[in-house]
Amino acid sequence: MQWIYPDFEFKPRRPLFLCIISNTDTGKIPGISAAGTSPELTDYTPGADAELVETNSIITMPELPEAPGGSPTPAIVTKAALNLSGIPSLFVASGLRKKPAIPYVEMGGSAGNDIRKQRALDDVKGIYERSVILGKKLASFSDCVFIGESIAGGTTTALAVLKALGYDGKVSSSFAINPVELKIKVIEEAFNRAQISEGSLKGDPFRAIAEVGDPMMPCALGLMRGLNRSKVILAGGTQMVAILAMANAIQIRGDISIATTKYIVEDDSANFVEVVGSLGVPYYYSDPGLERSKFPPVQIYAQGYVKEGVGMGGAALAASLYGVTQQQLVEETDRVLTTVELPK
């Protein structure tokens, strides 16, 4: 049964699933992000996602990261896909405040600021340049790198950057009802503070990141620049669309595509297909079939709660290349959810 659209013809010899983990205080604005049951816990969410994928346990956070409605983090789907396919993972910390208790690549940088109140980032070029170095290294080892992300609040900064670059971006959200109005209000405040307007930073994505972006962004761009000998598949929804727009602006070339979930592609409040199409980049999406989970909090992914994150759609695509079926992914996701170890 088909569950990857359209067909993906490339068979990687040495794939790598990489995930950038970052923090931004923009994610702590009440109502903006669903990652973490309280704004305070959002700092811990990316690290906990990494711990789950690397060790099947949560170590540095008191509970499994979850979204409203009780849905667990999409890291469970990513973990299931990687378990079934045997594809190795690598987490890269860029501007991450709370570090996970697993091996990860440290890219440095500070957590992003609340974009309403001050410049988002001080060290955009530093993170970018270090990420280029890492990308070049990884190109020696992997012919196909999936790049996902975990950063609470990241869709808001993605929308802000898209608008600063002049795209009519709408973004998805981990809430079923997308708090678009709140995001727009945050972005308006940020644009006023930074004295920028829609499209005013069209040719200057680095300044857009510095003013209204987040630390995941320069890391993703640097990796793409460094990886140009390898196939790069951005694994995510609107946040990765913003990365594509920025990469286009600074002429990052190569074999670049984007993979996400059916839940993002079908999200009426976002315009994933439109923006990706305008950039001329191939896109793929997987239908993880989570309505067939035994657990209601996972079933409701298919109703639009938790549409993406931790590269879930790309990880599912990657697993499919190794013959993993949708049914296997659903069952393994359920198994991961029921076996993950939590702190005592």
Place this chain on the structure above:
Amino acid sequence: MQWIYPDFEFKPRRPLFLCIISNTDTGKIPGISAAGTSPELTDYTPGADAELVETNSIITMPELPEAPGGSPTPAIVTKAALNLSGIPSLFVASGLRKKPAIPYVEMGGSAGNDIRKQRALDDVKGIYERSVILGKKLASFSDCVFIGESIAGGTTTALAVLKALGYDGKVSSSFAINPVELKIKVIEEAFNRAQISEGSLKGDPFRAIAEVGDPMMPCALGLMRGLNRSKVILAGGTQMVAILAMANAIQIRGDISIATTKYIVEDDSANFVEVVGSLGVPYYYSDPGLERSKFPPVQIYAQGYVKEGVGMGGAALAASLYGVTQQQLVEETDRVLTTVELPK
């Protein structure tokens, strides 16, 4: 002209040069280490070595790391070998206090304590287990991993662990006149504090590390355990001999060998060949030919100053597999030394 002994027949397809960077306060005991012109700077030395190799510049330390007599860090030879061969490098921080401004893998853990005064490490098993995870990942990507180290004071903790395991270890030093008596005195004080004696921890290398070792050690052992599908070449002198002894005690198997410099093998005060031979592990060494450098501080490497470090001997061996000659290595070492950028 031969400069690698004995011949090395294996030709890696995807080699990786990995270097563990760590700190121990044992390295701050006056007279113990030559890495860093003052005890305070020893914390910065490993990170500065990493910066030099990754970027050809020193970023977080005020000066080029150097040894007494004005010799520059062996990282310049490692850098030269990697430049000429194109072999990718990866630095892994384990118990590192001062972090470099380059991408590196963070393994966590605290810097080691002064073994005279308190237990060396609290989290030996944690570092080991995280390193196993990393080793398994790297085994997917590289068929041949060189593992070097940069930790000031590491030969003293290596000797302490060797003695605790019951080996009649003598160790080399980055001083031309090996301060063996000082090292022995430090180790005696440490053994008294820990209430252990020579050979009393024969079957228990983890406890030996916890009492009198350093944070490089559990990282190297974990990597070796995780990498068992790949060829592993420990790149170093006596410190890597201690790793071999510990690996033997916990029955880490695989295609394991050790590579160092002629300066270590010919060091009368150490018994590299003897201990490696007793462990039944193949060894290789390179003659970097540094007496032909244009710069006296580099020439004196060949007189026994700065015998090893930052995996210099293994990096030279690795470069030779790609056709690099001794003369090219000397010239490139001189070029690195004269072009490295220092902080303004």
